[in-house]
Amino acid sequence: MVELDEIFKKAKAELNSIKDTAELNNFYQQYLGKTGIITQSLRNMKDLPNEDKKTFGMKLNSVKNELFILIKNKEKSFEIEKIEQKISKTKDIDLTTPCQEKRGSLHPITILQNRLIDIFLSMGFTVEDGNEIETEYNNFEAVNIPKNHPARDMQDTFYLENGQVLKTHTSAAQNRIMRKYGAPLKAIFPGRCFRNEELDASHENTFFQIEGMMIDKDVSVANLIYFMEEMLKNVFQKEIKVRLRPGFFPFVEPGFELDISCPYCDGRGCRVCKHGGWIELCPCGMIHPEVLKMGGIDPEEYQGFAFGLGFSRLAMMTYDITEIRLLNSGNIKALSQAKIK
Numbered sequence: 138m139v140e141l142d143e144i145f146k147k148a149k150a151e152l153n154s155i156k157d158t159a160e161l162n163n164f165y166q167q168y169l170g171k172t173g174i175i176t177q178s179l180r181n182m183k184d185l186p187n188e189d190k191k192t193f194g195m196k197l198n199s200v201k202n203e204l205f206i207l208i209k210n211k212e213k214s215f216e217i218e219k220i221e222q223k224i225s226k227t228k229d230i231d232l233t234t235p236c237q238e239k240r241g242s243l244h245p246i247t248i249l250q251n252r253l254i255d256i257f258l259s260m261g262f263t264v265e266d267g268n269e270i271e272t273e274y275n276n277f278e279a280v281n282i283p284k285n286h287p288a289r290d291m292q293d294t295f296y297l298e299n300g301q302v303l304k305t306h307t308s309a310a311q312n313r314i315m316r317k318y319g320a321p322l323k324a325i326f327p328g329r330c331f332r333n334e335e336l337d338a339s340h341e342n343t344f345f346q347i348e349g350m351m352i353d354k355d356v357s358v359a360n361l362i363y364f365m366e367e368m369l370k371n372v373f374q375k376e377i378k379v380r381l382r383p384g385f386f387p388f389v390e391p392g393f394e395l396d397i398s399c400p401y402c403d404g405r406g407c408r409v410c411k412h413g414g415w416i417e418l419c420p421c422g423m424i425h426p427e428v429l430k431m432g433g434i435d436p437e438e439y440q441g442f443a444f445g446l447g448f449s450r451l452a453m454m455t456y457d458i459t460e461i462r463l464l465n466s467g468n469i470k471a472l473s474q475a476k477i478k
């Protein structure tokens with residue numbers, strides 16, 4: 138034990154006089170390397186009488202650890218010295234200049250998507266993925282839009298040579314998700330959608346939606362209204378009223394257009410809501426029994442609601458963006474004006 142104290146004292150003195158990394162490496166080998174003094178002592182411990190093993194072992198370990206820390210500190214001080222030398226030699230670095238670098242940020246759509254995901258997760262929904270390339274069956278037939286149905290006209294899209302399509306709506310994942318989980322289920326699935334559109338300030342060929350689906354026993358329109366109001370309260374940070382108007386979609390019965398009281402003027406009427414007090418937000422409805430059946434769910438036993446919320450419109454409202462094409466433009470100057478709260 139006394140010998141160990143001596144070794145430690147000597148080592149500390151040696152360490153103080155070390156001047157560079159090469160010397161430090163030698164020092165490390167001499168004490169803590171494979172054949173170093175401390176490592177050897179650890180090996181020799183087996184020859185000690187049993188009663189001494191524990192105290193000696195503890196002491197040896199603490200010396201080893203302390204030495205290791207001292208070596209690491211010395212190493213760090215050499216690194217700092219090196220950097221300081223470099224800086225003192227360089228005349229063209231002025232560390233007092235304010236940082237000019239522009240900080241990036243996530244895209245407004247991504248920010249909104251993450252926010253909506255958090256909100257729905259907190260209400261017990263799972264988050265699912267959808268494909269961007271879909272079979273015609275999933276995009277159309279499985280949501281009650283057979284070949285030659287006029288609803289296909291409104292959702293003209295890009296057909297691939299293999300007969301698959303770029304999905305026109307997030308509803309294209311409904312069938313797969315019903316088959317994957319069965320009932321009951323509560324899921325949202327955000328995704329990029331595509332349509333063959335005439336482009337203008339509010340129509341794009343690529344846009345983002347988030348689909349929501351809840352299927353259980355005794356689900357009604359009241360559940361739909363409840364979840365939409367909760368989501369909106371969270372997004373706009375205040376109470377938002379909703380109203381339903383009849384709307385036709387082959388995969389819901391009854392189907393609705395959901396309007397919200399204008400978040401800008403609280404329904405009093407302003408330029409944004411065109412003085413009507415209401416803004417159209419998203420289509421929704423009770424899932425059609427045929428759609429449940431095609432998803433392997435018995436419509437006699439289960440009901441469900443579904444909605445398809447367009448992100449672009451919500452992002453434009455939430456972040457005061459006036460031109461939908463800006464959202465896909467990659468124009469950083471324009472996008473950075475989005476008022477992300």
Ligand code: PHE
Nearest residue numbers: 306308386420421443444445
């Ligand atoms: N998929 C429809 C669309 O994009 C929206 C929708 C979803 C309507 C769910 C009703 C229920 O046009």
